[in-house]
Amino acid sequence: QQQVKQSPQSLIVQKGGISIINCAYENTAFDYFPWYQQFPGKGPALLIAIRPDVSEKKEGRFTISFNKSAKQFSLHIMDSQPGDSATYFCAALKGGSYIPTFGRGTSLIVHP
C-alpha cells in the first residue's frame, strides 16, 4: 500500500518555466512533509519542508503548497534552471516517528 503517491514520474520543463510536483497522502497522522533533491550519483538531500500549520512555505525559487483538507502537498520550482535537473522525493512523517514514508520520486529535466 503506497501511503504517499507522487506525480508525475517524470517532468520536462524549459528553462525559466515552472516545475510542479504533486504528492498525496492518506494517513492524517502525518505532520511533517519534507522534500528531498537528488542529483545523479549522489544521495538525496533535504530541500525544503513544511508542517500542516501553514499552507505555504517559500525558500528562494522553491515553494511548498500544502492543502490539509485535500491531503495534498506540492513543490513548485519557479524560474526553473538546468541546474535544477534532479530527482525529487516527497516524504511524510507521523508525529514522534523517525521513519519517513517516501513517494516514488520525480525525475525533472530542465532544458536550456
Place this chain on the structure above:
Amino acid sequence: DAGITQSPRHKVTETGTPVTLRCHQTENHRYMYWYRQDPGHGLRLIHYSYGVKDTDKGEVSDGYSVSRSKTEDFLLTLESATSSQTSVYFCAITGGGQDTQYFGPGTRLTVL
C-alpha cells in the same frame, strides 16, 4: 555535509556470495537507516537502527541482515547475494529531532 561515509562505493559480486556494506557516521546520531533505490520504486527502507544493538525491519528486509555494535557504524549484510539485490544502497542518519534525514553517498552493488 553530514559526516556519513559508505564503503565500498562500488562492488560487483557473484550470486550466492556474502556481501557486507558499511556505513560510518561522525555525528553521534541515534537513528541509522539502510535504503535501496531502484528505478520506479524510489527509496525503500531495508532496516533501521534506533541505538546500539537495537534494530528493526523495514519494508524490504527479506535477504538482508544488519548489525550495530557501535553508535557510529551500521552494517548491512547480504548473506547470499541474488541478482534481485542489484541496486544502489544508501545509508542515512537522523539528526537531533525527527526532522531531517542525511544520506550517505551510496553504494552501487551489482550481483552477477
